[in-house]
Amino acid sequence: MERTAEKVVFTRPEAMKNAVTHYCPGCTHGVIHRIVAEVIDELGIRDKTVGVGPVGCSVLIYNYMNVDFLEAAHGRAPAFATGIKRVRPDLIAFTYQGDGDLASIGMGEIVHAANRGEKFTTIFVNNAIYGMTGGQMAPTTMPGQVTTTCPLGRNTKDTGEPIRMAELLSALKTSAFITRVSVHSPRHIVETKKAILRAFRYQIDKVCYSLVEVLSICPTNWGLTTKESAKWLEETMIPYYPLGDKKTPEHSQR
Amino acid sequence: MAKKLMKGNEAIGEAAIQAGVRNYFCYPITPQSEVAEYLAKRMPEVGGMFLQGESELAVGNMIFGAAATGERVFTTSSSPGISLMQEAISYIAGAQLPAVFANIVRGGPGLGGILPAQSDYFQSVKGGGHGDYKMLVLAPSTVQEAVDLMMIAFDLADKYTNPVMIIGDGMIGQMMEPVEFKKPPPMALPPKKWAANGCKGRDPVIIRSLFLDPLRLEQNNRELFVKYRRMQAEEVRFERYNVEKGNKVLIVAYGTTARICKTVIADFKARGINVGLLRPISLYPFPMAAVAEAAEGVKAVLSVEMSMGQMVEDVERSVLGRAPVGFFGRVGGVVPTPEEITVEIEKLL
Incomplete structure (x- = not known):
């Protein structure tokens, strides 16, 4: 039989460290980390990228990504990234933030960074719950969703409606790329990668601020299996958090 | 250079420029807003960066991000604003980054008043933010001294990779005195190998104040206090x-x-x-x-x-x-x- 040369078709991205993550079984943070790493590799920006980590489940992202990293205070990653880009506009900066970090304690920082049109990229992972602290209610928690701080289900009469961050930020006049994607199925993962690639390209070209909201599952704190979680995301979250581009720099005049 | 009659706040801003610093983040607050107003005009003239943030909370954290790249950076504020920066100051001290803060102190507690006070001594000297840390705190008694201290503050911050605070009461910020900008002799400083500015030709760096292993966190605290003991030996001024x-x-x-x-x-x-x-x-x-x-x-x-x-x-x-x-x-x-x-x-x- 004729031998053919072996060809590598799948490998760890250079922007990813050879590390075992602390994430729970079924968690989609690992998938999103990998997409960001693949994008950094494909764009050839690893040696000029500085990541900013959040407080939340992905607080230890600096142990998994193979780029320079800062660990921010809770919610302040956009202020950190603003600091980086304002004094070193030649660097590529991204923040990686969860929904408690970005939509609750960090609401002020994200709105103003987006409004100033800071030239960095935000990966916003929305799983509708506080993960690391043990499953408390987030601003993005769905109506009726049970968490440890709304054990009878989120009562929107008392706590307001879930915040649609992508839509909220899109309402700003300043030009930006704001989109929402999901990682609950292989097809959606492919779409997520396209969106993140596009977001980094806008930064590299110094066009605008870019944010990719990624709907993500949290089987542990949702109390569901991975398969049930993907279904719950599809049936409960997506109708409320519709996928797609909310704003692009090409169509920013509203 | 001939002496120039300047308001304390403006002189503090000019001192940073004369010291070669080109990065300033700020938020307006009486009685130090003149620093921001002065630098809003002055920074563009020297090709520097001026940014008014949305709050002192954000500005403190912008300082962290900027300092982490290895660039020299500073901010100025007054008491209630400095309170909001305590989060960032604690993180900056914990992560061992150099940055300069000037506090033109006004009366407190709370919103207090806008006139001169020295009631932030405990806040600046004893902590202010959470955790075991110290800032190097320098207190001028004239506008000239505010200039002189400002001009060495950046070297000192780099020397100790630690926040340095210039603490002046409202009087120092508001009064006018003749000043001269004399460049201090350059300090021998180590290269900033810790800076997060892209991992070209080296392994990535991580800048953090988080150490989940208690022994590692204890070690970080001990490292900080080695620096503070060195400050006690080398930086006492009176x-x-x-x-x-x-x-x-x-x-x-x-x-x-x-x-x-x-x-x-x-x-x-x-x-x-x-x-x-x-x-x-x-x-x-x-x-x-x-x-x-x-x-x-x-x-x-x-x-x-x-x-x-x-x-x-x-x-x-x-x-x-x-x-x-x-x-x-x-x-x-x-x-x-x-x-x-x-x-x-x-x-x-």
Whole structure:
């Protein structure tokens, strides 16, 4: 039989460290980390990228990504990234933030960074719950969703409606790329990668601020299996958090 | 360079520029807004970066991000604003980054008032934010000294990879005095190998204050305190004014208060009564040995402050019973007069 040369078709991205993550079984943070790493590799920006980590489940992202990293205070990653880009506009900066970090304690920082049109990229992972602290209610928690701080289900009469961050930020006049994607199925993962690639390209070209909201599952704190979680995301979250581009720099005049 | 008549706040901004610093983040607050206004015009002239953030909370954290790249950076604010920056200051100290903060202190607590005070001594010297950390805290008593300290503050921040605070009361920020910008001799500083500015040709760096392993966190705390001990050995700054054998009373005062005390000392001298002044310039590290030495043989020590009695605690632990330690303070923006300080000293004679 004729031998053919072996060809590598799948490998760890250079922007990813050879590390075992602390994430729970079924968690989609690992998938999103990998997409960001693949994008950094494909764009050839690893040696000029500085990541900013959040407080939340992905607080230890600096142990998994193979780029320079800062660990921010809770919610302040956009202020950190603003600091980086304002004094070193030649660097590529991204923040990686969860929904408690970005939509609750960090609401002020994200709105103003987006409004100033800071030239960095935000990966916003929305799983509708506080993960690391043990499953408390987030601003993005769905109506009726049970968490440890709304054990009878989120009562929107008392706590307001879930915040649609992508839509909220899109309402700003300043030009930006704001989109929402999901990682609950292989097809959606492919779409997520396209969106993140596009977001980094806008930064590299110094066009605008870019944010990719990624709907993500949290089987542990949702109390569901991975398969049930993907279904719950599809049936409960997506109708409320519709996928797609909310704003692009090409169509920013509203 | 000829002397130039400048307002303290503007002189502080110009000093940073003369020191070669090109990155400034700010948020307006009385009585230091002139620094921001001055630098909004001045930074673009020298190709520098000026950014007004959305809050002091954000500005403090912008300082972290900027400092982490290895670039020199500073901000200025006043008491309530500095309170909002305490989160970032704690993280900056924990992550061992160099940055310069200037606090033009106003009266508190709360919104307090907008007039001069020294009531942020505890906040700046004893902590302010959470955790075990120290800032290097320098207190000018003239606009010229504010300029001189500002111009070495960036080297000191780099030397210790630690936040440095220039603490001036509202008087220092608001008054006009002739100043000269003299470049200090360059300090030999180590290369910033820790900076997060892209991992070209090296392994990635991580800049963080998070250490989940208790032994590793303890080690980080111990590393910080090695630096603080080095500050205590190398950065103690003070002025001895009329300190000599035969002092009846020793005054300890800093900033504007110390200047008023100098007037009082001249009046006593004319009456044949010898009063000395030990003026701490570094509030941390506190000039403990110098205070102790100056307190030797005096009848009493008097700490004069624009506070309800904060530095006096450090004076007491320096004097250690060598003489009784008294306190006189005015607060709320009230500046003590030479007359009332005179009365306090007469009580001790």
